[in-house]
Every structure is written in C-alpha cells, then in structure tokens.
Amino acid sequence: MRQTPAPSPCTAQPNPATAQTQAAVDAAIASRRSIRRFLPTPVPCETVEAILQVAARAPSGTNTQPWQVHVLTGAAKARLSSRILAAYDDPAQAEQHTEDYAYYPRTWRSPYIDRRRKVGWDLYGLLGIQKGDKATMHAQHGRNYLFFDAPVGLIFTIDRVLEQGSWLDYGMFLQNIMVAARGRGLDTCPQAAFTQFHRVIEDELALDAATQQVVCGMALGWADPAAIENTLVTERAPVAAFARFHDQ
Numbered sequence: 001m002r003q004t005p006a007p008s009p010c011t012a013q014p015n016p017a018t019a020q021t022q023a024a025v026d027a028a029i030a031s032r033r034s035i036r037r038f039l040p041t042p043v044p045c046e047t048v049e050a051i052l053q054v055a056a057r058a059p060s061g062t063n064t065q066p067w068q069v070h071v072l073t074g075a076a077k078a079r080l081s082s083r084i085l086a087a088y089d090d091p092a093q094a095e096q097h098t099e100d101y102a103y104y105p106r107t108w109r110s111p112y113i114d115r116r117r118k119v120g121w122d123l124y125g126l127l128g129i130q131k132g133d134k135a136t137m138h139a140q141h142g143r144n145y146l147f148f149d150a151p152v153g154l155i156f157t158i159d160r161v162l163e164q165g166s167w168l169d170y171g172m173f174l175q176n177i178m179v180a181a182r183g184r185g186l187d188t189c190p191q192a193a194f195t196q197f198h199r200v201i202e203d204e205l206a207l208d209a210a211t212q213q214v215v216c217g218m219a220l221g222w223a224d225p226a227a228i229e230n231t232l233v234t235e236r237a238p239v240a241a242f243a244r245f246h247d248q
C-alpha cells in the first residue's frame with residue numbers, strides 16, 4: 001500500500017490562532033534598529049524594570065543567568081558620559097584605553113569587511129560626512145558615549161569566572177531587551193564602543209575589575225523621528241545565503 005508522505009515542516013500551514021501573536025513578535029524583531037538619536041522624553045523606571053524582568057527569561061546554561069545590569073539616568077549618566085568623553089577627546093589619554101576583549105576580528109576578510117564598510121558609509125552618507133573628514137567622524141563616534149542622547153543608558157557586565165557559553169547566553173539576554181523595548185514602542189542601540197573605556201566605567205560604577213568585566217553598553221529611549229540617521233535600515237542576507245536545510 002502506498003503511503004502519503006508526511007508534509008515537510010517547511011510547508012506546514014501556521015495555526016490561525018497564533019497569527020496575531022506571530023505578527024506581534026515578528027514586528028518587534030523586524031523593527032529593531034540601532035537608533036543613533038533619541039528624544040529627551042524620560043522612560044519610567046517601572047518600564048525599564050519590566051523590560052529587564054521579561055528579558056531575564058532568556059535561556060542560560062544550567063540557569064546560570066550571567067547578566068549584571070547598571071541602569072544610568074540623570075546625573076549618573078551625564079557624569080559617566082563626561083568622564084569618557086574627556087578621555088576620548090584627548091589623544092594622549094585615549095591611547096591608554098584599550099578594549100578588555102576582542103569584539104571584532106583581528107584580521108578582516110570578505111564578506112564581513114564589505115558589510116562593515118557599507119554600513120559605515122551608508123551612515124556617514126546620510127549625515128553628510130565626507131570620506132577623510134576625520135574630525136567629524138571622531139565627533140560622530142563620540143556620540144556613543146552620550147548614549148546618543150537617550151534618557152537611559154545601560155552598562156552590562158559579566159563575572160570573569162564565566163566562559164564563552166555564558167557570553168552566548170548574554171547575547172540572547174541583550175536581544176530580549178531590545179525586542180521587549182520594541183514591544184513597548186521604545187528603541188535601543190547596543191554599543192560595543194564602551195568597552196574601550198572599561199577602566200573609566202569600572203571606576204565610576206565602583207566595579208571590582210578583578211571579578212567584573214564590561215560587556216557593552218546600550219542606549220534606551222524614544223527614537224527621534226526627525227533625525228536623518230534614524231532612517232538607516234541595514235541590509236540582511238537572504239536565508240539562502242546562510243542556511244542549509246537537511247531532510248534526507
């Protein structure tokens with residue numbers, strides 16, 4: 001007797017009852033962008049806490065929950081920004097500050113270097129920054145340390161005893177924050193730029209540098225709809241470029 005093959009998971013029809021939930025989740029993920037200019041409108045502390053609470057449902061190996069978060073607003077945020085910018089804008093000081101870990105590859109190759117260059121020039125093109133204008137590029141990069149004017153700045157740290165698996169877990173936690181923020185109409189910008197000045201952050205936040213390592217920063221707030229830099233939408237490779245389906 002001939003048997004009808006089971007339908008492929010890739011062709012199965014979605015349950016109509018889940019369509020609304022799927023649309024909401026997909027919209028939160030797909031609308032996430034790195035926002036580089038925010039409105040000064042405050043974000044209630046209760047909202048930040050709610051975002052962190054739901055983000056903490058991220059998976060982690062044996063439930064280790066490796067994340068530690070420092071939420072900065074008002075004078076505390078301004079003080080950290082001022083200290084980092086003072087070091088950043090002084091070449092003699094800046095060269096004394098180096099990253100605590102390698103975020104980017106030490107040797108670039110295609111397609112990664114091509115994508116990096118494109119997003120950089122796409123952004124600079126929107127802002128009218130010409131190639132070779134190092135002073136304006138320096139100033140634009142320095143806006144990282146103002147959290148791009150967002151009302152909330154987040155600094156993330158991890159215990160140095162933890163290994164690579166916990167960093168993978170941490171990435172899922174960071175993504176949860178960004179998606180949960182979008183679900184509330186808020187925007188974010190994850191910022192590895194802060195790692196260069198980890199010693200300033202350690203001192204300002206009274207961190208034990210022997211045990212705590214700065215992972216990154218993040219701006220959180222309401223995107224400025226009038227800012228040209230916020231119109232940047234980065235390209236993504238199609239699924240066929242990075243995924244292979246094995247069924248035999």
